[in-house]
Amino acid sequence: xxxxxxxxxxxxxxxxxxxxxxxxxxxxxxxxxxxxxxxxxxxxxxxxxxxxxxxxxxxxxxxxxxxxxxxxxxxxxxxxxxxxxxxxxxxxxxxxxxxxxxxxxxxxxxxxxxxxxxxxxxxxxxxxxxxxxxxxxxxxxxxxxxxxxxxxxxxxxxxxxxxxxxxxxxxxxxxxxxxxxxxxxxxxxxxxxxxxxxxxxxxxxxxxxxxxxxxxxxxxxxxxxxxxxxxxxxxxxxxxxxxxxxxxxxxxxxxxxxxxxxxxxxxxxxxxxxxxxxxxxxxxxxxxxxxxxxxxxxxxxxxxxxxxxxxxxxxxxxxxxxxxxxxxxxxxxxxxxxxxxxx
Amino acid sequence: xxxxxxxxxxxxxxxxxxxxxxxxxxxxxxxxxxxxxxxxxxxxxxxxxxxxxxxxxxxxxxxxxxxxxxxxxxxxxxxxxxxxxxxxxxxxxxxxxxxxxxxxxxxxxxxxxxxxxxxxxxxxxxxxxxxxxxxxxxxxxxxxxxxxxxxxxxxxxxxxxxxxxxxxxxxxxxxxxxxxxxxxxxxxxxxxxxxxxxxxxxxxxxxxxxxxxxxxxxxxxxxxxxxxxxxxxxxxxxxxxxxxxxxxxxxxxxx
Amino acid sequence: xxxxxxxxxxxxxxxxxxxxxxxxxxxxxxxxxxxxxxxxxxxxxxxxxxxxxxxxxxxxxxxxxxxxxxxxxxxxxxxxxxxxxxxxxxxxxxxxxxxxxxxxxxxxxxxxxxxxxxxxxxxxxxxxxxxxxxxxxxxxxxxxxxxxxxxxxxxxxxxxxxxxxxxxxxxxxxxxxxxxxxxxxxxxxxxxxxxxxxxxxxxxxxxxxxxxxxxxxxxxxxxxxxxxxxx
Numbered sequence: 001x002x003x004x005x006x007x008x009x010x011x012x013x014x015x016x017x018x019x020x021x022x023x024x025x026x027x028x029x030x031x032x033x034x035x036x037x038x039x040x041x042x043x044x045x046x047x048x049x050x051x052x053x054x055x056x057x058x059x060x061x062x063x064x065x066x067x068x069x070x071x072x073x074x075x076x077x078x079x080x081x082x083x084x085x086x087x088x089x090x091x092x093x094x095x096x097x098x099x100x101x102x103x104x105x106x107x108x109x110x111x112x113x114x115x116x117x118x119x120x121x122x123x124x125x126x127x128x129x130x131x132x133x134x135x136x137x138x139x140x141x142x143x144x145x146x147x148x149x150x151x152x153x154x155x156x157x158x159x160x161x162x163x164x165x166x167x168x169x170x171x172x173x174x175x176x177x178x179x180x181x182x183x184x185x186x187x188x189x190x191x192x193x194x195x196x197x198x199x200x201x202x203x204x205x206x207x208x209x210x211x212x213x214x215x216x217x218x219x220x221x222x223x224x225x226x227x228x229x230x231x232x233x234x235x236x237x238x239x240x241x242x243x244x245x246x247x248x249x250x251x252x253x254x255x256x257x258x259x260x261x262x263x264x265x266x267x268x269x270x271x272x273x274x275x276x277x278x279x280x281x282x283x284x285x286x287x288x289x290x291x292x293x294x295x296x297x298x299x300x301x302x303x304x305x306x307x308x309x310x311x312x313x314x315x316x317x318x319x320x321x322x323x324x325x326x327x328x329x330x331x332x333x334x335x336x337x338x339x340x341x342x343x
Numbered sequence: 344x345x346x347x348x349x350x351x352x353x354x355x356x357x358x359x360x361x362x363x364x365x366x367x368x369x370x371x372x373x374x375x376x377x378x379x380x381x382x383x384x385x386x387x388x389x390x391x392x393x394x395x396x397x398x399x400x401x402x403x404x405x406x407x408x409x410x411x412x413x414x415x416x417x418x419x420x421x422x423x424x425x426x427x428x429x430x431x432x433x434x435x436x437x438x439x440x441x442x443x444x445x446x447x448x449x450x451x452x453x454x455x456x457x458x459x460x461x462x463x464x465x466x467x468x469x470x471x472x473x474x475x476x477x478x479x480x481x482x483x484x485x486x487x488x489x490x491x492x493x494x495x496x497x498x499x500x501x502x503x504x505x506x507x508x509x510x511x512x513x514x515x516x517x518x519x520x521x522x523x524x525x526x527x528x529x530x531x532x533x534x535x536x537x538x539x540x541x542x543x544x545x546x547x548x549x550x551x552x553x554x555x556x557x558x559x560x561x562x563x564x565x566x567x568x569x570x571x572x573x574x575x576x577x578x579x580x581x582x583x584x585x586x587x588x589x590x591x592x593x594x595x596x597x598x
Numbered sequence: 599x600x601x602x603x604x605x606x607x608x609x610x611x612x613x614x615x616x617x618x619x620x621x622x623x624x625x626x627x628x629x630x631x632x633x634x635x636x637x638x639x640x641x642x643x644x645x646x647x648x649x650x651x652x653x654x655x656x657x658x659x660x661x662x663x664x665x666x667x668x669x670x671x672x673x674x675x676x677x678x679x680x681x682x683x684x685x686x687x688x689x690x691x692x693x694x695x696x697x698x699x700x701x702x703x704x705x706x707x708x709x710x711x712x713x714x715x716x717x718x719x720x721x722x723x724x725x726x727x728x729x730x731x732x733x734x735x736x737x738x739x740x741x742x743x744x745x746x747x748x749x750x751x752x753x754x755x756x757x758x759x760x761x762x763x764x765x766x767x768x769x770x771x772x773x774x775x776x777x778x779x780x781x782x783x784x785x786x787x788x789x790x791x792x793x794x795x796x797x798x799x800x801x802x803x804x805x806x807x808x809x810x811x812x813x814x815x816x817x818x819x820x821x822x823x824x825x826x827x828x829x
Binding site for chain 3: 003007062063066067069073078079080081082089090093097182183184187188189191192196199200204207211264280281284285287291292
């Protein structure tokens with residue numbers, strides 16, 4: 001077949017593909033959800049013109065163009081033909097593999113089942129991270145309670161005074177320096193800070209896990225210091241009733257960020273059969289999904305912290321009860337949800 | 344130039360791609376570069392440290408000021424490597440007198456602030472042009488490309504300062520917890536003890552040693568790219584190929 | 599041969615040529631994005647707290663959080679791998695296998711920005727991009743992504759519009775694709791070469807044209823016209 005015959009024979013298909021690609025790219029810009037294969041709504045709006053190619057033709061036309069490109073290259077056809085096909089295949093490839101949306105359904109399924117199943121699947125990292133956070137909290141808490149001066153190894157006397165002010169039983173809004181700060185302001189503040197800490201703890205994992213270990217232990221020591229200091233000061237009711245509610249989500253979310261980070265670090269330390277790069281890619285695929293869950297948990301935590309924990313209208317014992325319920329919920333969620341998907 | 348011996352793939356690139364190619368070049372030849380770079384330059388920089396007792400800042404400025412000299416060392420290596428030749432330390436040592444015939448004095452004085460320095464250097468050092476010819480040549484090559492070379496310098500200045508501060512920050516973070524605060528204060532203090540100035544200046548030279556080779560290689564790549572553009576080097580290579588193919592097929596037919 | 603071009607095998611059995619974008623162009627793109635975000639912060643900071651007091655300040659903090667962490671992710675996922683800055687510089691993120699970047703890859707590489715940022719102003723990121731052959735920062739390593747130059751927008755039939763017209767002539771000898779491209783490139787770029795250099799190049803290819811000097815140049819143009827499909 002001469003190049004001219006080749007072009008003449010396939011010209012129609014190529015133009016159809018070009019036409020389709022142009023529309024699909026425009027579509028993906030406007031609708032935000034490029035869908036190359038499923039598009040019933042779009043097609044019905046088009047005039048029933050025979051020459052207007054249907055979106056369902058796309059995969060077939062694309063594969064054909066790939067085949068034609070390979071042929072044209074093999075047979076040393078003129079560069080003009082090869083380049084045109086190359087362009088077609090390039091844009092086709094981008095559209096064909098564009099991220100398919102379905103974000104919301106995926107998200108619901110992820111939260112209802114996949115996330116807890118994923119955590120259970122890698123539970124050893126969870127326990128390791130939990131130890132790295134909770135042991136320092138306990139140790140430092142007890143140490144500061146017994147030896148109050150220990151507090152000043154980690155926080156300055158000024159910070160300590162501010163802490164005391166935030167949890168003084170007479171305070172208007174618990175956990176805030178200025179009582180008048182609105183709940184929404186604090187919500188924004190907690191989102192920025194707490195999720196930031198979660199992300200740090202995760203990202204630190206890429207330094208062979210050291211960063212995650214550091215942030216877990218450091219945050220543990222810091223929280224232990226504050227708990228010990230305030231307990232020793234006698235502000236127990238305001239402090240513990242404040243932290244018990246959102247703590248169920250926040251503390252465990254930080255543990256989970258640590259878990260995700262440790263998973264990265266472990267992949268680098270012990271890649272096993274894979275190369276380091278492959279092991280890292282594989283682990284990151286899992287870790288990033290844990291982080292999706294972490295973000296949701298931290299959002300819940302920030303919400304509770306801003307609108308519930310800080311309230312002085314609710315008596316402490318109710319906060320303890322609700323807090324207890326939250327902890328049970330979290331425990332139930334991670335142990336029982338998504339069982340059927342676990343394998 | 345024997346362009347058929349070039350170790351880089353020739354095709355007309357946009358300026359940013361040319362810069363990327365330069366970075367790749369610097370990465371590919373880091374071994375032979377650092378071998379020569381440190382044997383020639385480290386003694387000089389260490390000698391400078393004797394001025395440290397006088398004033399640490401002046402030493403830093405002098406280290407910075409001598410960059411055009413370091414550039415010539417780097418371009419000497421890349422200019423050879425790109426034609427598949429690995430220069431030895433001895434070669435570099437012998438080449439030093441030649442550096443003074445590459446406009447070094449001007450580069451260290453009134454041309455010190457030229458931001459397109461690494462892009463223009465091949466004209467001085469590899470083509471060895473002087474005076475009016477050099478100016479005419481530079482004008483042709485600078486057309487369209489000079490702004491990119493200047494932006495390259497601006498980017499590299501940022502990389503260099505970020506890496507210098509990163510190295511200092513790492514020292515600070517590595518310091519034992521009990522003395523960390525003092526170390527931090529000393530690193531920023533003008534009247535710090537002698538060893539602090541010594542340390543920071545050596546770290547600064549390390550940052551230069553990391554970034555400057557990339558800067559020189561990127562300028563060199565921009566230069567090669569510009570010449571490929573205006574002289575069709577890539578076309579010349581393939582045309583030689585075509586001619587060779589046809590001649591050899593005709594020869595085999597005749598036989 | 600040193601080159602920034604990489605060939606990626608795709609499942610359809612063809613290879614994609616991608617050109618890896620390096621540290622300098624990405625630095626510029628980052629700066630543009632930084633300025634855009636800075637401008638948005640300024641506008642928000644001046645409007646929200648003034649209009650809505652402390653409530654507005656809270657919204658402002660949430661907005662900062664969203665911008666800091668999700669500005670790159672949303673643009674990369676919905677804008678074919680490019681934040682506005684990357685778009686201006688003509689680059690985009692894709693996955694290692696040339697496929698457009700998806701949610702996980704984009705979230706991974708952008709969360710790990712934090713590690714790249716250490717110890718100051720992307721020090722680790724810069725170091726990683728200088729060392730890695732594909733200019734990957736830590737986030738790219740973990741996410742399996744590369745930053746590439748976007749291929750020129752699909753010009754369709756306008757391709758080779760700047761080729762000097764000459765009645766098409768088939769080459770007397772079979773040419774490989776690379777050789778065809780060189781002939782086309784010669785015709786397209788002749789206007790940028792000096793006349794002497796044009797003749798010099800044309801004379802090198804004399805066996806192909808069976809001619810020298812001006813005739814050779816003309817014949818090469820004619821062959822180029824044939825090669826791009828003109829008849």
